[in-house]
Amino acid sequence: MKEKAWFNIVFMLVCTAVFTGILSGVYAYSRPIIQANTGVIGITAQMNALGISVPAGGETDLESYYKEIISEENINGMTVYKYESENGRLYYAIPFEGSGLWGKITGIIALDQDLKTVIGMDFISQNETPGLGGRIEEEWFKEQFRGITLFEEGDPIRFPASGSEGQVDAITGATATSTAVAGIINESIREARSKLGGGH
Amino acid sequence: MGSQYKEIAKKALWTDNPVIRQILGICSALAVTNLVSNTLVMGLGVAFVTAFSSFTVSVLRNIIPIRVRMMVQTLIIAFYVILVDILLKAFYPDMSRALGPYVGLIITNCIIMGRCEAFAQSNKPVISFYDGLMSGLGYTLVLTAIAVVRELLGFGTIFGLRILGDWWVPWTIMVMAPSAFFVLASIIWVTKTFALKKEKTAGQKVIRGVQASGN
Numbered sequence: 001m002k003e004k005a006w007f008n009i010v011f012m013l014v015c016t017a018v019f020t021g022i023l024s025g026v027y028a029y030s031r032p033i034i035q036a037n038t039g040v041i042g043i044t045a046q047m048n049a050l051g052i053s054v055p056a057g058g059e060t061d062l063e064s065y066y067k068e069i070i071s072e073e074n075i076n077g078m079t080v081y082k083y084e085s086e087n088g089r090l091y092y093a094i095p096f097e098g099s100g101l102w103g104k105i106t107g108i109i110a111l112d113q114d115l116k117t118v119i120g121m122d123f124i125s126q127n128e129t130p131g132l133g134g135r136i137e138e139e140w141f142k143e144q145f146r147g148i149t150l151f152e153e154g155d156p157i158r159f160p161a162s163g164s165e166g167q168v169d170a171i172t173g174a175t176a177t178s179t180a181v182a183g184i185i186n187e188s189i190r191e192a193r194s195k196l197g198g199g200h
Numbered sequence: 201m202g203s204q205y206k207e208i209a210k211k212a213l214w215t216d217n218p219v220i221r222q223i224l225g226i227c228s229a230l231a232v233t234n235l236v237s238n239t240l241v242m243g244l245g246v247a248f249v250t251a252f253s254s255f256t257v258s259v260l261r262n263i264i265p266i267r268v269r270m271m272v273q274t275l276i277i278a279f280y281v282i283l284v285d286i287l288l289k290a291f292y293p294d295m296s297r298a299l300g301p302y303v304g305l306i307i308t309n310c311i312i313m314g315r316c317e318a319f320a321q322s323n324k325p326v327i328s329f330y331d332g333l334m335s336g337l338g339y340t341l342v343l344t345a346i347a348v349v350r351e352l353l354g355f356g357t358i359f360g361l362r363i364l365g366d367w368w369v370p371w372t373i374m375v376m377a378p379s380a381f382f383v384l385a386s387i388i389w390v391t392k393t394f395a396l397k398k399e400k401t402a403g404q405k406v407i408r409g410v411q412a413s414g415n
Contacts, residue, residue: 008265015272019279026283030290037293103300127300131234131355131375173372 039063041124046070046093048122049110050083051146076195083110091119094192098184101176103127105136109145109185115193118157121145121185133177144168156189157182205330212334214395219342220388224310229343230380232302236359239347240340241295242302247336249280250312254320254332256280261321273316281306311335346383350374 043066047054055065070083070093081093090113097106105126110119121142128134135141148167150156159182160166170178218224225246232242256276257264264272285303288296296303306312315335320328351357354374356364373379 004265004267008268011263011265012268012271015275019275023279023282023286027286030286033290034286034293037289041293041297125297129234129375130238130298132372173375 045108045122045124046081046110048142049108049120050085050091050093051110051120052083078191078195080192080196081108089113092192092196094188095124096184096188098180098187100126100128100180100184101133101174102129105181105184109188111189111192115189115197116150116152118145118148118150120147128177129174133171133174135171135174136177136181141168141171150189155182155186157186204327208327208331209334212331212338213341214338217338217342218311218314218335219339219384220391222311222314223388224314225339226384228302228305228309229346229384230377231305232299233343233347233380233383234350234354234375236344236347236351238298238302239343241299242306243336243340243343245284245303245306246309246311246339247333249277249284249306249309250315250332250336251329252280252332253277253312254315255325255329257316257320258323258325258328269321270313270317273313277312277316278307309339311339342384342387345387346380349383350379354379 040062043062044054047066050070052069055061070081072079072081074080079095083091083093085091091110092113092115093108093110095106095108097104099105103126105123105128107121107123107126109121111117112119123137123142126134126136128136145157145168148157151158151165157168158164158166159168159170159178168182170182212218216222219226219229228242228246233239253273253276257273260272260276281304284306285296288299288303312332315328315332319331323331348358351374352363353371355370356362356368371379
């Protein structure tokens with residue numbers, strides 16, 4: 001009996017080593033592919049937010065094109081992506097991140113150099129309820145943000161409520177997600193104002 | 201041999217269906233069934249994991265020490281689920297994005313461990329694989345039925361294609377998890393009352409037969 005208990009432990013250890021070993025191998029093999037996928041999603045989100053049409057062609061084309069036109073910069077401890085638009089104005093693409101209803105929501109919001117106008121926005125990842133909060137990924141919701149003017153006082157972005165003004169519509173039936181998204185974006189706009197505001 | 205395979209398929213898909221008869225896998229039946237396409241991918245994921253887990257457990261069944269067998273089963277299931285997750289992320293990033301955390305939740309699906317413990321532990325590898333696959337498909341079948349009802353009433357669409365016209369007012373409740381309870385309960389009710397009636401009376405006869413012989 002004593003021998004058997006000893007064998008159980010060894011068996012378990014060997015089993016775990018074999019299975020996790022195989023998994024590590026598969027993961028090591030597919031990690032570059034996964035990273036490339038994630039990279040493409042991030043780049044595409046930035047370009048969508050900045051209103052740049054994503055060029056057709058392979059991933060390498062996309063990446064070199066991206067590096068040509070967009071530069072990463074750290075301003076006062078905040079990572080922003082700068083892009084000089086055709087009309088000569090500087091656009092900032094600012095990553096945002098925060099808690100949604102179920103999990104983390106990440107994305108990009110692009111602002112004009114005056115930090116008063118939104119150029120556009122896009123999401124990178126979200127785990128909201130499919131069909132309800134998950135609808136923040138739909139075009140109509142994201143396109144609402146294009147070109148809106150931010151409020152100077154209070155929350156920069158608001159949903160119109162009775163008796164108050166707002167620029168974008170929330171999603172019916174997904175109040176928690178809508179509020180969370182507005183909160184996360186407003187937070188990053190405030191940070192951008194305090195860190196980028198004085199610099200130019 | 202052929203009839204054994206037929207029997208397994210019939211049981212897993214219908215008369216002993218994991219969801220409507222064994223009431224297993226209910227958690228994911230509630231979580232993923234509001235869109236048909238997500239449900240199908242989830243179902244196929246479960247079928248894949250169940251089939252390969254059963255196969256592996258069956259291959260190892262004679263050398264796994266009896267006391268640690270459930271730990272080994274969990275390890276094997278987790279192995280396949282993580283494999284599916286990695287492969288989806290690498291080769292189907294869009295699908296992986298749409299399913300989000302659900303893929304990882306396949307680990308918690310009771311059907312998989314149920315089949316490992318109830319079938320694969322005492323049967324040969326190939327038939328265990330088949331049994332796991334059929335149970336996974338039985339699960340997919342019921343979930344898809346729920347998803348069709350929910351997506352149709354909740355969005356007016358199936359597979360994202362508009363079926364009901366603009367006059368249709370979507371039922372928000374159908375998009376939320378509670379509606380899966382109503383739909384699943386209705387399906388169980390209908391199948392038990394009508395479709396499985398024959399099987400039930402046949403079962404009662406057998407029980408009577410046993411009692412008679414006991415006396």
